[in-house]
Amino acid sequence: MSTRALERIVVVGGGIAGLTACDTLRERGFDGDLVVIGSEPHAAYSRPALSKALLRLDGDLAAHELSPATHGARELRGMSATGLDIEGRTIALDDGEDLPYDGLVIASGSRARRLSDSSGELTLRGLDDARILRERLEARPDIVVLGGGVLGMEIASGAVAAGCRVTLIATSEPMSRQLGAHVAGVLTASARAQGLRIVVTSSAAVEADGARAVVRTADGSRHTADVLVSAVGDLPNTEWLTSSGLLRDGRLLADAHGRIGDGVVAAGDVTAWGPDAARTPLWTSAIEQAKTAASALLDPDAPALRFQNYFWTEQFGHSVKAVGPLPVHGSPEVLVGGGDAAPALLRWHGADGIRSVISIDHRIPIPRLRRLTDAASD
Ligand SMILES: Cc1cc2nc3c(=O)[nH]c(=O)nc-3n(C[C@H](O)[C@H](O)[C@H](O)COP(=O)(O)OP(=O)(O)OC[C@H]3O[C@@H](n4cnc5c(N)ncnc54)[C@H](O)[C@@H]3O)c2cc1C
Structure with missing residues (x-):
């Protein structure tokens, strides 16, 4: 770890990781020059709200807003880092300037993966995407959603609630890869009952059709709609690091402290x-x-991350929370409820003794959900 004095720390990325890093640096006593470079014009906001409250036509238009930042950093919004010189400790910016740093936090997030260049293929990653999609929903168009993951199902849920006719195209039963067959079955049964049409196909491609985009599935069918939204995963924003020497096979690998290299x-x-x-x-x-x-940047003895992933989704009137490894396989231990209907509190015992707990519409506080993954909770 660097012994160099940290007079200026630069954070690249103005999302929740960047914001939290800034807050942590201040809490841990860093009172030097703190600079955040963020390519979006907005202050940090809640991305999860974009596919939930913001897509509901009666939802709160300010649901994504976070409390104003108190870290006092210099925020360069609407500006991107385009390169990194590790030896010289400078970041190249898209206005042509080089910004020197003593410590660097890389928090440039990811972007939506696309299957075509067609402007008719919408995606949902940022606040501006959500505003465009919400505006389109107001006209109650026919919609095709491509992707049966969490985001695809949340978008489909918002569109069905808005009164649109919605077809969701997926390459496996929706939500099964994320949560496992059991909970996916509960959610898709409810979604179908509320009017969602689900097409499962072995492959799907997006083709431009004038200003629109259409989906062609494995059997050759063309699925057309007024609006196509793809939700087919995300790609990490690592391009600005290409010549830095920090990437391994294109990936940015951090250790259990988040360290990448010196400073x-x-x-x-x-x-x-x-x-x-x-x-x-x-x-x-x-x-x-x-x-x-952020703690590791300031302190060589800062502890490694010990954290069991927490995941939640809201779709088709259901609220799902999960702690522990996902997806889960096989039949659950039913702690509360009937097992295949909501509300339910379900637990799976992994072969390695690690447990996963999923609640469907059960108003359980997250700390209690976490405790149910401990053997001591028996
Ligand atoms: C619609 C949606 C709904 C979601 N719902 C949930 C949910 O219900 N539950 C859940 O756990 N997770 C959810 N997620 C995932 C969650 O929001 C992300 O894991 C989280 O926001 C990641 O934060 P981040 O700061 O790492 O990255 P980001 O939020 O992507 O922030 C990175 C920022 O860096 C900027 N940037 C990129 N490149 C550069 C550059 N070169 N220079 C400067 N700035 C740059 C980006 O524009 C962006 O503003 C959802 C995501 C989306 C898109």
Whole structure:
């Protein structure tokens, strides 16, 4: 770890990982020059709200807003880092300037993966995307959602609630890869009952059709709609690091403290973290990683991250919370409820003794949910 005095720390990325890193640096006593470079024009906001409250036509338009920042950093919004010189400790900016740093937090997040260049293929990653989609929903168009993950199902849920006719196209039963067959079955049964049409296909491609985009599925069918929204995963924003020497096979690998190299740490969706070198693109993981990484930047003896992932989703009137490894397989131990209907509190015992607990519409506080994964809770 660097013994160099940290007079200026630069945080690249103005999302929740960047914000949390700034707050942590201040809490841990860093009173030097703190600079945040963020390519979006907005202050940090709640991304999870974009596919939930912000897509509901009667939802709170300010649901994404976070409390104003108190870290006192100089925030360069609407500006991107385009390169990094590790030897010279400078960041190249898109206005042509080079910004020197003593310590660097990489928190540049990820972006939506797309399947075409067509402007008719919408995605949902940022606040501006959400505003566009919400505006389109107001006209109650026919919608195709491509992708049966959490985001695809949340978008489909918002569109069905808005009164749209919605087809969701997925390459496996929706939510099964994220949560496992049991909970996915509960959610998709409810979604179908509320009018969602689900097409499961072995492959799907997006093709431009004038200003619109259409989906072609494995059997050759073309699925057209007024609006196509893809929710087919995310790609880490690592391009600005290409010539820095920090990437391994294109990935940004951080250790269990978030350390990347001398005076450089990383956190959030951009990073493959810890001994598993796994990306965990989840809100609370970004927060916990950012706290750990910012502490490690200041203190060589700061502890490694110990955190069991927490995940939640809201869709088709259901609220699902999960702690522990996902997806879960096989039949659950039913702690509360009937098992295949909401509300329910379900637990799975992994072969390695690690437990996962999922609540469907059960108003259980998260600390209690966490405790149910402990053997001591028996
Ligand atoms: C619609 C939606 C709903 C979600 N819902 C949930 C949920 O219910 N539960 C859950 O756990 N997780 C959810 N997530 C995931 C969660 O929001 C992310 O894991 C979290 O926001 C990651 O934070 P981050 O700060 O690492 O990255 P980001 O939020 O992506 O922030 C990174 C920031 O860095 C900026 N940036 C990128 N490159 C550069 C550059 N070169 N220079 C300067 N700035 C740059 C980006 O523009 C962005 O503002 C959702 C995500 C989306 C998109």
